[in-house]
Amino acid sequence: MQAQDQELRRDTLPRRVLLATDLSCRCDRAQDRALRLAERWGAKLFLLHVLENEKEQELPSWRRERSAQEMLAERQIRAATRDRAINAEAIIRRGSPPEVLLRTAEELDCDLIVTGIARGGTLARAILGTTVERLVHRAPMPVLVVKNRADRAYDHLVVASDFSASSAHAFRQALRLLPDARMTLLHAYRVPFEGFISKEANRDEFLQAARSQCADFLAGIPAVKDRLDRLxxxxxxxxxxxxxxxxxxxxxxxxxxxxxxxxSGAFDILIGSTAERLLETLPCDVLVVREPSSLQAVRAAMGATQAGA
Structure with a gap:
């Protein structure tokens, strides 16, 4: 029942946004984007900083209730939200960053996690391979990976789709979160067994089939009707x-x-390498939307039925 309530609530605008930050300048872009989105949605923003493998230290009496990192986080929040109508709260916790981030996001019942990655070299790969990669693998709520400065609202979105139920869920989330943005629904198709049959002779047939699938896909998403001029x-x-x-x-x-x-395996972001390559190479921000538990249950039931047959 609780899972159903959470999924129903996520059909509305986000009310709680979690920003994962290390309080360094490299997280400024993610912070600015999180502030912009929270302000637009009227959502509460939680700024979470995780102290990894750090022990408690002896502190002067006036600092025993709050660490230096907590005070830094609070000052950063106050400075960032000054003159802006945003309800924000700084949180400092200790432990493994991915585990603490996921646990905190669920405890606070957040609708979105916002995070950034370091740019360039092995550092970007290392961070992507630890915290961000685990978030997109396991977070039940969407994860926004920010790369660029938040100079403007998101205006042009690309939604990757293979016309599955999961990609329909991701498309609905995009329409819900950013209804005013221009959207491009991008579908890639291939001719099966190209090494054995003529690609040129069968390509038009598969293109027409993809167009028919696209029409059925859009017909199943009522919210699209009001946005055809921006799709x-x-x-x-x-x-x-x-x-x-x-x-x-x-x-x-x-x-x-x-x-x-x-x-198709190419869009299986939890198992395949497509998402990793895109997260590393794309010059724009990426929103990863995990399929809801209801679709996971259907997938598991179908798998069990096929195995029994």
Whole structure:
């Protein structure tokens, strides 16, 4: 019952946003984006800083209730929210950053986690491979990975879709969170067994099938009807990661939205390597939307039925 209530509540605008930060300048971009979104939605913003493998220290009497990091976080929040109508709270906790972030987000019943990554070199890969990667693997709520400065609201989104129920859920989340943005629904298709059959002879057939799937996909999302003037559907031949990357580089895309599971391995973000490559290489922000528990249950039931057959 609690899980159902959480999923129903997430059909409304986010009320609680968690920002994961190390309080350094490299997290300024994620902080600015989180502030902008919280202000727009009227949501409460939690700024969480995790002290990793740090022991309690002897402190002067006037600091025994609050650590230096807590005071720094509070000062940072006050400075960032000055003259802005935002309800914000700083939280300092100790432990493994991914574990503490996930536990805190669930304890506070947050609707979105916002985080950033270091840019360039092995440091970016190391951070992506520890905290961010675990968040997108396990967080039940969407995770926004911020790379760029929040100079403007998200204006142009790309939603990667394979027309599965999971990608439909991700698309609905994009429509709910950012209804005023221009959106491009991008679908990549391939001709099966290209090494054995003629790709040229069968490509048009699979393109027409993809277009039919797209029409059915959009018909199943009522919210699309009010946004047709700001929606473009793009169906292209090729691999998803290459097409998404090329489109983002060639167009002014602010955000890419990815679902956590799909009907094809290329979009299976929890298992495949497509998401990792996109998170590392895309020049824009990325929103990762995990499929809801109801879809996971359906997937498990289908798997059990197929195994029994």
């Amino acid at each position: 473009a559907c793009l169906i292209e031949y090729g691999s998803p990661d290459e097409l998404i990357g090329a489109y983002v580089w060639d167009n002014e895309v602010d955000l890419v939205v990815l679902g956590t599971h799909g009907s």
